[in-house]
Structure formats: C-alpha cells, structure tokens
Amino acid sequence: MSSGDTPAKAAPKRSRRAFDRDQALATALREFWTHGYETTSVASLTAAMGINPPSMYAAFGDKRQLFDEAVQLYVRTYGAPLPPGPDARSDIAAMLRHIAADYTDPRHPPGCLIITAAANCGPGSQDVKDKLRDMREATKASIAARIRTDVDAGRLPADVDPDGLASFYAVVIQGMNQQACDGAGRESLDRVVDAAMAAWPQPPRASAPA
Structure with missing residues (x-):
C-alpha cells in the first residue's frame, strides 16, 4: 500500500432488528383469521409481521407452531x-x-x-x-x-x-x-x-x- 492510499474501512456489523413478539403474534393471528391456515404463506406472514423468515423461525418455530400460538391467543382474547x-x-x-x-x-x-x-x-x-x-x-x-x-x-x-x-x-x-x-x-x-x-x-x- 502506498503512503497515499486510504485504509479500507471495515464493513459495519449488521444489527439485528428487534421486534415486539406479542405484536408480531397478533399480526399473525389476523393473517390466519383472514386467509386461513393453508393459504397463509410464510412469506405473507413475515411481510405482515415486518420480520424476515429466520427471525420468525427463531421466535416461533415453524408455521404450524406459530398457528398454534395464534389459536391460543385467539382463545384467550375472543373465546373467554x-x-x-x-x-x-x-x-x-x-x-x-x-x-x-x-x-x-x-x-x-x-x-x-x-x-x-x-x-x-x-x-x-x-x-x-x-x-x-x-x-x-x-x-x-x-x-x-x-x-x-x-x-x-x-x-x-x-x-x-x-x-x-x-x-x-x-x-x-x-x-x-x-x-x-x-x-x-x-x-x-x-x-x-x-x-x-x-x-x-x-x-x-x-x-x-x-
């Protein structure tokens, strides 16, 4: 490297965007409620929840586990x-x-x-x-x-x-x-x-x- 060269800056570390798990679950409930279980895709869920698929899997497991939690939320909220x-x-x-x-x-x-x-x-x-x-x-x-x-x-x-x-x-x-x-x-x-x-x-x- 010549004396006039500028040292390359290290790439900034990507920060993991936090999200409100309860709000994400409430959003997933509305998606399942509106479209049904099978026609609600992981892509549509994550788009509505504002997170990426890896974050969804880390927080809720797979789509079926997320649905089970959404059903539990529905029962607590609307089925008392x-x-x-x-x-x-x-x-x-x-x-x-x-x-x-x-x-x-x-x-x-x-x-x-x-x-x-x-x-x-x-x-x-x-x-x-x-x-x-x-x-x-x-x-x-x-x-x-x-x-x-x-x-x-x-x-x-x-x-x-x-x-x-x-x-x-x-x-x-x-x-x-x-x-x-x-x-x-x-x-x-x-x-x-x-x-x-x-x-x-x-x-x-x-x-x-x-």
Whole structure:
C-alpha cells in the first residue's frame, strides 16, 4: 500500500432488528383469521409481521407452531367463557348474542378463526383440521352438558335430547359465522338469535295441586 492510499474501512456489523413478539403474534393471528391456515404463506406472514423468515423461525418455530400460538391467543382474547347464568337458556342466549356482536365487529376479521381457519385445508394439513374440529366439538359438548344439567334439575322436559339440541345450536353458530363472513351485520345475526331461541323447548308444566 502506498503512503497515499486510504485504509479500507471495515464493513459495519449488521444489527439485528428487534421486534415486539406479542405484536408480531397478533399480526399473525389476523393473517390466519383472514386467509386461513393453508393459504397463509410464510412469506405473507413475515411481510405482515415486518420480520424476515429466520427471525420468525427463531421466535416461533415453524408455521404450524406459530398457528398454534395464534389459536391460543385467539382463545384467550375472543373465546373467554361468559359468566354463567341461572339456566341453560340464559347461557346459550347470552353466548349467541355475544357471537352476533363479535363475529361482526369491524375491529377484526369477520367470523370465527376456529371455524374458518381450516376450511380450505388439504390432506397435508389434516392435523390442523382435526385440532380445530376437536375444539368445536368441545364447545358443543359443553353446551350439551349445560342442557343436561337443566334436564336433570327439571327445568327442561325429561324427553329433551341434550346432544341433539346442542348440535342444533352448534349449527346455528357455524351458520352465523358464514353469514358474518358473507357481510351480514349484527342486526341480521341478532334476528338469527331470536329465531334460534324461539326453538328452545318449553319448560315442563307445573303439576296442578291435588
């Protein structure tokens, strides 16, 4: 090197840009909620989250692990159980009213992640479909158990089928989800709730005094 040459400067070290993990997870939840599990790519996830794939893998593992965390966040944020009421009818009516409001809330994607996220999954994502189906079945079982309690307590007729009635309301919930995704508003879903609760079995008649 001649005396007039300028020494080459060392290349600056690249700094690893920190990111808010909680915010990134919330963003991933919205992506899965909007587009579903299978059609949400790693590229679209990282673009929305503002990070690169290596950072995503380091923070969350693979796409499936990230989805599992997003589902947990959804359950904590939007799936918290409502306070119990005096009877099954009150509980189910309150749940449906809450759903009508939540599924149409403009602050987040329409409908329910647990219902829609695996709607278009292929055979390669069967485990995701199974996971979400099991969650829906658990909700239906809890509705049936609440109804069964009222049958046993005499608040509903003895011939009421708790499992069949729970399946009916599970179908109503899934229909409300589809209506919300199709653009129905809260008033429309509230009318669905009115019709669904009109199908509730009448309580047994009190026996006339002797």
